[in-house]
Amino acid sequence: MAREKGLSAYVGDGSARWPAVHRLDAARLYRWALESAPAGAQYHAVGDEALPLREIAEVIARRLDVPTGSVPAEQAVEHFGFLGLVASLDCPASSTLTRKQTGWEPVEVGLIADLETVHYFAQI
Secondary structure, three states: OHHHHOOEEEEOOOOOEEEEOOHHHHHHHHHHHHHHOOOOOOOOOOOEEEEEHHHHHHHHHHHHOOOEEEEOHHHHHHHHHHHHHOOOOOOOOOOHHHHHHHOOOOOOOOHHHHHOOHHHOOOO
């Protein structure tokens, strides 16, 4: 989207926080849950608990060599499409209970470090 629009955007001041987890860390927890969890158990696979959307946008902007900028909340859907409905939500989450109950620990790189790698921005 940032490449297409020429702007790596965030909503408002960019302070809305999102959780993230590396796909391999999530896969390890999901596998454990499928094989070992009691029926009805709920877990949060969270590696990064509260990444400000502005920080994510800044990495994307740097990797794509486009500017970073704010989009007003009332224009979020126009800019982000369906993701505009959640782009301004502050959604920090924790995996503290999951870690205590399961022994699971994320070991892969966090989202910001992962976004710094080439594969996310290679042209297809």
